[in-house]
Amino acid sequence: MHQSLTPIGAALILAFASAAAPHAMAAPDLKIALIAGKTGPLEAYAKETETGFMMGLEYLTGGKMEIAGRKLKIIVKDDQNKPDLGRTLLAEAYGDDKVDIAVGTTSSGSAIAMLPVAKEYKKVLIVEPAVADAITGDKWNKYIFRTARSSMQDAMAAASTLKGGSVGFLTQDYAFGRDAIKAGKEALAATSSKARVVHEEYAPVSTTDFTASTQRLFDALKDKPQPRVLQIVWAGPNPMNKIADMKPERYGIHLAPGGNILPVMKTWKNYGGTEGTIYYYYAFPKNKMNDWLVAEHQKRFKAPPDMFTAGGFAAASAVFNALSKVPNGNSDQLIAAMEGMTFDTPKGPMSFRKEDHQALQSMYHFRIKKDQKSEWDLLELVREIPTAELPLPVRNKR
Template identity: 80%
Template sequence: MKRIKPMAAVLLATFAAGGNAVAAPDLKVALIAGKTGPLEAYAKETETGFMMGLEYLLGPKMAINGRKLTVIVKDDQGKPDLGRTLLAEAYGDDQVDIAVGTTSSGSALAMLPVAKEYKKVLVVEPAVADEITGAKRNKYIFRSGRSSMQDALAAASTLKNGSVAFLAQDYAFGRDAIKAGKQALQTTGSKASVVHEEYAPAATTDFTAPTQRLFDALKDKPQPRVLAIVWAGPNPMNKIADMKPERYGISLAPGGNILPIMKTWKAYAGTEGTTHYYYGFPKNKMNDWLVAEHMKRFKAPPDMFTAGGMAAASAVVAALQKAPSGNGDQMAAAMEGMTFDTPKGAMTFRKEDHQALQSMYHFRIKKIQQNEWDLLELVREIPAGDLPLPVTNKR
């Protein structure tokens, strides 16, 4: 007697003989961002960059190896509880293969255990808290964005000696950044002394009192005297500059900010700082495309979080190409040590903590600006190899 083939085998043979094939299911990615709330501008830039990145990498078909890629966008409003809920919804109900998010560090930290619970990869962009790839991380967490320590190491590399005081917002981002700043000075071997830390509420509009305390702390200390400003959202540099720090020999050192904020710094030409992206600095094919297309579509160059969104898209595409099954363990293994292209150039997820190693930039505010977006000149690109980023996670 002839054995009867199982029905599945018969169907497969039939489809093969007829030249047909069962369509593979769509690949799904969730993008979670704080699209309403204080970081709305950052979130919208991230979404724009993410979608443009997929377009650049995948073309109009938006497919990887013949499988259509679907993006599900969710707004966590910068709220940790909502971020946690939305990620669980994405993994559980929406059955996404991989997720990206989010804007707020508080929300991102709340999401980390969810990725571990569902055994699915989460690419963190653009939240910067060091704990994300440090003490709180797990095997499913990868960050394409930079960390607070990478910001701090870039800034510290420009300060060899003298005195520094910090101004930051009085919440997790600000305190994490200043902690990193102090550690970075030690790590880079800087002889600069930290003489004061000032924390102000995020909603502060009158900076007179905190600025005077910073001036008083710095004015008699060894030169150079630097007031480092670490601030998310509307930056207080103009208000601080109006109080004339130069009368005490104090220089301001702002971190890079979004373009609408930096446009207001024109009066402070010559001031130096560090940033993780400015559209005119990187010279590569991906950034050239991003700048040209963004100018064409939005009449303005891409901003730092736009570039970050594109970097996250590149990481997602590379991960799905390496592990198309969507299995989180396989994907996490494939992503360790993975190098992927971004508007800043190639980045690599470090095996030890899954932080993307990347260049940073030392800038100077231009004295002669050719147009409204011609804001910064490059002092030096700081390669990843010059940023001794410590490994702080417990594997």
């Protein structure tokens, strides 16, 4: 027989149900791991990436830090640029922390070590800011996406500025440098530049005296067809000033530095008119997202955003767009949604190429300003190099 409730009993049940309802209906947090080399020589890059990533999520979520009603929980880990530690931390993020998606890391060596972990756990990893071509080449698997530009994209941007002549390269003697020069030579061959590589110099990472390396480059270039270009590909404090002090113009040699972080480029002010290529400079892109980033970063940090700040923001946009399409975080569904996905970044739109999940993006040809009106008024735009002029080869054997 059905027994009716007393008014007190009914009230207690109603109160309990009301109190329990929000907890029963609340969706679990969306967990995102951000792995970066915050300890060691690439610390500045890692900190910029983290700043840009957090500002990107703030902007894209309107300050709510949630997607589809699910709160975002960001778990930041420092791999100290050590491949073994990077691999361990990513396994920890996927296995113990149960993250839905991961982003990282700063060092290409550590990033390459992390790729098989994503495959083992069947979870998406967005690589930012590591640039080694192998990440979307022979070391790639279907769980890997990259918002960072690749060494080959850097090289093709640089090659697009050359119209014949002779090229010498100076870089660091480790994986990044050798990868970059290999890409540089391939890019010159693949574009219509018709420039010829005449010499390559690989200096130890800790080098402070560039006299011998530079003189070998000068000797190799000085009698070769014009224009004579010495391309500098260097991570961290750049040797351009020391090379410029050796007066390459005596031999008709022009320096072509790759873009760098603002504190490094600030030291180049005596070399106004020198040209190079860069991934991002805060004053170049003209769009609403970049306007917000520049203004807000200036307000908070008394300086404009840098290269890796923009990269972190781009990774945040990829995460936001992917999880907005697949809020349950299912890896197979994420991959399907992200292949070919176009998303806005401070640089403008990027698109993940379906074949290898590399983000296709424009680059910039710059000239160092001769008349710098303020501390960070460093570069002027020669032109934006569109994606169509960067015919990136597919190298992943998919």
